[in-house]
Amino acid sequence: MYKKRFDNRKFDESRPIEATISVVENATGSAHFSLGNTKVIAAIEGPKTLHPRRIQDPERGLVRCTYDMMSFSVDDRKRPGPSRREIEIGLVMKNALQPFVLIKEFPKTVVDVYTEVYQADAGTRCASICAASLALADAGVPMRDLVASVSVGKVGDKIVLDLTKKEEDYEEGATDIPISMSGRTKEISHLQLDGCITLDEFKKALDVGEKGCQEIYELQKKVLKEKYGGV
Amino acid sequence: MSDTKDIVVPGEVIGKGIDIIPGSGVIREGEELISTLVGLKNVSGRALRVIPFGGVYIPREGDTIIGEIEDVSFSSWHVNIGGPYSATITVSEAVGEYIDLQKTDISKYYKIGDKVIAKIKDISTSKSILLTMRGPGLRKLEEGYITSISPSKVPRLIGKNGSMITSIKEATNTTITVGQNGLVWIRGKEREDEIKAAEAVAMVNKDSHTHGLTEKINEMLGDKNVQKKI
Structure with a gap:
């Protein structure tokens, strides 16, 4: 029985969220995003000409995502360089973001999204997607909507929002469901499930996830508006 | 201009009605008009557009x-x-x-x-x-000095009927050409004049979305002129 969360949060409460934009001067757009102890920097390059030319699409542009965890981001040293997991998360991020980026306006080009996780405590792919969405907006890449992402799950017998690493490793079993959702239209562009869950519990988890995503979306809007003088 | 209500973010509904024409930075979804960029909402007649705060140069014919x-x-x-x-x-x-x-x-x-x-x-x-x-x-x-600003801020640098760029030119005694792609060519008789003009251009780039920019620029250029005379 999981009666009380390890960090005394409510079951449907996320960790403290912080976001800043324009943190990397040399990038077209960038953002820093933290979900509790999970901290990510995202930077955008482009739209720029895509090379090699044979992979250019004359009708639309391309979104390319790179996800990287730094060696010191986890307890045991992570071997540097892209692993199978990181390449996969890059693809997951691309699929989560691409439906909302209006890439048709930039044929033959690529928008490169780089994310660096420098401190990890579960939910790194969600934090990366949130940061990337903010950075894309900061870079002036046209988007249909902002994307917010959060993980929900079942720890023991409770549906919880925004799992920490300790909760993911809970001895009685934990299920982790990262969800990415657009802020205004509430379209789900990414959903993964690792573990076991019943249909009813899953529906409940989706509701909790939606609430979490909306909370992040409100913060994203606030951060983007505040940057340009309006409070 | 710096009111929060005028600053819009991607995905925000910024207008409603089928008689509004979506301009750059705006798309239509049914009756609603949605911003696709972070920028300032701009209404002129029936057209609704968003003036972006940043982004790369998108070429247009005639630029x-x-x-x-x-x-x-x-x-x-x-x-x-x-x-x-x-x-x-x-x-x-x-x-x-x-x-x-x-x-x-x-x-x-x-x-x-x-x-x-x-x-x-x-x-x-x-x-x-x-x-x-x-x-x-x-x-x-040939010669001169080239500096760059964000392409989205070019209209602000030029100003209404070229008011901003003319005042910079006159105050610093330079020739300035602004490319729509954000590159600015400055040519003056003295190197200091060019540097001063470049500083003014950089200031427009930094504070383009704030109130009273023209006054700020005039003040900055005016002050330097006074110093020069002394």
């Missing part, structure tokens, strides 16, 4: 731009105009006289690294861009 010669080929030059696409300028559009291409090396007219003011003549659907240098003021740039 006057400042470019750098990137490559010289047999009968044309490749020009870097910033942004995702590079442009081409052919010999006939760049040089007024007859050239026998078999006998002439065209790099004697423009070589790699030269800066030119040119106009966008044509953009094809596959985004290949043709430039022309036939027209008043279109030429190779």
